[in-house]
Amino acid sequence: MTIRLYDTSARQIRDFTPLTPGCVSIYLCGATVQAAPHIGHIRSGLNFDIMRRWFTYRGYDVTFVRNVTDIDDKIIRKAAEQNRPWWSIGYENERAFNDAYDALGCLPPTYEPRATGHVPEMVEMMRGLIERGHAYEADGSVYFDVRSFPGYLELSNQDLDDLRQPDEGVSGKRDPRDFAMWKATKPGEPDWETPWGRGRPGWHLECSAMAHKYLGSAFDIHGGGIDLIFPHHENEIAQAKAFGDEFARYWVHNSWVTMSGEKMSKSLGNSVLVGEMVKHWRPIVLRYYLGTPHYRSTIEYSEEALREAESAFARIEGFVQRVTELAGGTVAAADEVPPAFAEAMDDDLGVPGALAVVHTAVRQGNSALAADDKEAAVARLAEVRAMLGVLGLDPLDAQWAGEGDRTEDLHGVVDTLVRLVLDQRESARARKDWATADAIRDRLGQSGLVIEDSPSGPRWTLGTR
Numbered sequence: 001m002t003i004r005l006y007d008t009s010a011r012q013i014r015d016f017t018p019l020t021p022g023c024v025s026i027y028l029c030g031a032t033v034q035a036a037p038h039i040g041h042i043r044s045g046l047n048f049d050i051m052r053r054w055f056t057y058r059g060y061d062v063t064f065v066r067n068v069t070d071i072d073d074k075i076i077r078k079a080a081e082q083n084r085p086w087w088s089i090g091y092e093n094e095r096a097f098n099d100a101y102d103a104l105g106c107l108p109p110t111y112e113p114r115a116t117g118h119v120p121e122m123v124e125m126m127r128g129l130i131e132r133g134h135a136y137e138a139d140g141s142v143y144f145d146v147r148s149f150p151g152y153l154e155l156s157n158q159d160l161d162d163l164r165q166p167d168e169g170v171s172g173k174r175d176p177r178d179f180a181m182w183k184a185t186k187p188g189e190p191d192w193e194t195p196w197g198r199g200r201p202g203w204h205l206e207c208s209a210m211a212h213k214y215l216g217s218a219f220d221i222h223g224g225g226i227d228l229i230f231p232h233h234e235n236e237i238a239q240a241k242a243f244g245d246e247f248a249r250y251w252v253h254n255s256w257v258t259m260s261g262e263k264m265s266k267s268l269g270n271s272v273l274v275g276e277m278v279k280h281w282r283p284i285v286l287r288y289y290l291g292t293p294h295y296r297s298t299i300e301y302s303e304e305a306l307r308e309a310e311s312a313f314a315r316i317e318g319f320v321q322r323v324t325e326l327a328g329g330t331v332a333a334a335d336e337v338p339p340a341f342a343e344a345m346d347d348d349l350g351v352p353g354a355l356a357v358v359h360t361a362v363r364q365g366n367s368a369l370a371a372d373d374k375e376a377a378v379a380r381l382a383e384v385r386a387m388l389g390v391l392g393l394d395p396l397d398a399q400w401a402g403e404g405d406r407t408e409d410l411h412g413v414v415d416t417l418v419r420l421v422l423d424q425r426e427s428a429r430a431r432k433d434w435a436t437a438d439a440i441r442d443r444l445g446q447s448g449l450v451i452e453d454s455p456s457g458p459r460w461t462l463g464t465r
Contacts, residue, residue, distance in 0.1 A: 003058065003346050005221070006296060008229060008251040009155050013348050018220055019249065023061045026052065027211045027248065029224035029232065030066040030112070033093035034074035037100045038271035039290060039301070040257035040264035046287060047254040047295040047349075048223050049106040050391060054345050057337070057390050065214045066109040068094055071116050072203055076189055086190055087116075100274035103283045104290070105392045105399050111214050115206035119192045122201055122209045125243055126181055126194075134242040138172025140184030140197040146177050149238045155251060156230040179235050181205040204235035211236075212245055222248035226255055227263065254295040264301065272301060281306060284400050288313045288393055292355050296348075311448070312359075316384070317395045318461045319362045322369060323381040330396060331378050333385035341387050351391065358387045418449065422458050 003016040018024055028048050031041065045066070055062050070090035079086040094114075101108075126142050129135035134148045146152050146160065153160055163177055180202040185191040191198040211219065224233065233251065240247040256263045264271050277286060289309035293299050324331060336342075338361070344353030365380030388394040421440060428436040441451050449460045 001058065001342075001346065003055070004348055005250055005252055006348050008253050011157070014250065016220075016250065018060070019218060022059070023063070024055045024221065025063045025215045025219035026065065026221045026223060027207070027215055027219060028064070028066045028109075028222075029207060029228055030068055030109075031094065031097040032069040032072055032074070033090045033097060034072065034078055036093055036096040037274050038257075038264055039274055039277060039286070040271065041097070042100050042104060042274055043257050043290045043299065044223070044225050044254050045101050045106050046104060046291045048252075050291055050295075050351065051221075051223075051252070051349055052107065053390050053392060054349060062110075063215065064107075064109045065111045065113070065211070067207060067210050068097075068112060068114045069203065069206065070094065070114045071190065071200055080188070096275060103274065103278050104287045105283070107392075113210045113214065115201055115210070118206065118210050118213065119194075119201065121213050122182070122205050123194050125205065125209050125212070125239065126196075128243050129181075129239065132242060132244075134238075135181060136174065137196045140199055141172065141180055142182035142194075142196055143173055143178040144181055144235065144238060144242075145174060146179070146238065147175060149242050151241065152238050153230075153234055155234050155237060158230065179204060179231065181239065204232055205239060207232070208236045208239040208243070208245075208247075211247070212240065212243075217244070218246035219248060221250045221252055223252045223254070226253045229253060252295075255298045257290070257299045257301055259301050261300070281310070284393060284395060285310045285313055291391065291393070292351050294348075294350065294352055313393070314461075316358065316362055316388070316393075319365050319369075320381060320384065320395055323365060323377045324396070326369070326374060327378055327381075331381045331385065333389050333394070334382040335386070337386045337390060338383055341390075345390070354387065354391070358384060361387070418444070418460050422451070422460070426458070 004013050005016050006012070007014045026048065028044070030045070031037065048064075048066075052062050052064050068090075071086065075086055075089050078084075079089050082089070126135060129144065130137065130142070133145075135142055135144050137143075153163070160177065181204065182194065182196065182199050183202055185198040185200070189200060191200055211222070222233070222236075237247060258264060259272075274286075285306070289306055290299065292309070299305075337345075338357055341354045341357040344350040344357065347353070361380045361384050365377050365384065368374075368376035368380060385394050385396065389397065392399070394400075421444065425437050425440040428434075428440065444451055444460070451458055451460050
């Protein structure tokens with residue numbers, strides 16, 4: 001068994017070999033909490049939650065760090081616009097992010113450090129970089145000298161001489177492309193004391209310092225969205241390696257959620273907030289929609305695509321419910337997933353291929369149900385639950401228990417209404433009014449319901465829309 005991952009720095013899929021046998025260390029760039037999360041933000045958390053679950057299934061002890069950027073220019077600007085303390089903006093939105101992660105079934109991180117809680121570690125790193133000649137102080141700010149680090153821009157495969165220089169120069173910079181690790185204090189902004197005067201962290205420094213604190217000088221995987229490759233991850237690498245750390249050995253990046261071909265972004269006004277989405281869509285369906293495409297593929301958001309995901313998951317969930325009823329109780333998940341599922345997941349977390357194995361097992365299980373082969377149906381359900389568990393999508397898992405209660409309430413209401421219509425259909429059949437009976441069946445089918453006539457009477461299930 002060898003897990004393989006696409007490494008952005010190598011620009012190819014590589015066999016994964018952990019630093020410490022049996023252990024995996026992951027650092028994921030988490031939320032910048034200037035606003036509530038949209039589904040594009042949460043996709044990254046979901047993708048790396050599935051990665052973490054797969055490593056755990058494969059027997060690894062996983063340390064998962066996901067940071068919180070609770071101070072930056074946008075947070076300060078919003079605080080001024082709303083006449084609120086900067087920390088209240090950050091804390092409110094940090095809670096919104098955690099609510100969204102929880103709603104969509106993401107496991108809590110091993111550590112979730114905040115940037116503002118690690119200023120001493122940042123000062124230590126800056127001091128070391130200045131001593132080594134990689135950074136300098138100017139007018140109370142501290143800048144990284146990009147020309148002092150030969151490996152700068154290797155991750156994004158750019159040339160420094162071709163790099164676009166900032167439109168406006170900053171007083172004290174040796175090179176316009178040098179980036180700020182520490183920003184000198186300004187009136188009305190939060191600040192902290194350092195040997196170079198009061199100020200606040202730059203965006204990039206925090207992750208280098210926190211990864212060093214929680215994972216050491218070297219760790220296995222650094223993750224984040226593709227939009228972070230440059231400048232954020234390039235600058236992290238420069239700081240950490242110039243400080244003397246080996247830093248991350250694999251770089252894994254997830255792609256965007258887009259609307260009309262553009263990256264989902266608050267600034268573009270095209271975001272879909274998770275807090276609003278879960279009012280209209282079941283969270284487990286949102287997880288299926290965001291988590292089942294390959295992590296390196298773009299998701300183009302649309303209501304139609306969400307409805308297709310809802311229908312696809314309904315077929316899986318319907319099978320789980322039918323066999324559970326037939327078995328007279330919960331069927332435990334199998335100890336191992338099918339080999340084809342494992343092969344797909346080992347190959348760069350190939351969730352689409354793994355999901356195809358799930359749907360094949362569901363079809364086989366439904367065929368077993370139709371043939372009254374209870375043993376085969378139960379065996380397929382055990383496999384399906386094992387696979388869904390790895391993806392965080394098992395509808396019988398305790399994670400979704402509360403949602404299950406709400407779903408049962410809704411199911412009961414819908415069942416009552418559908419039964420009234422089916423009673424009318426049965427009355428039409430009894431008087432041999434086949435045209436009316438067929439018309440009722442067709443209208444129900446158009447609404448997304450599948451009607452099955454059984455010896456005990458008609459039954460309905462959700463089908464494709």
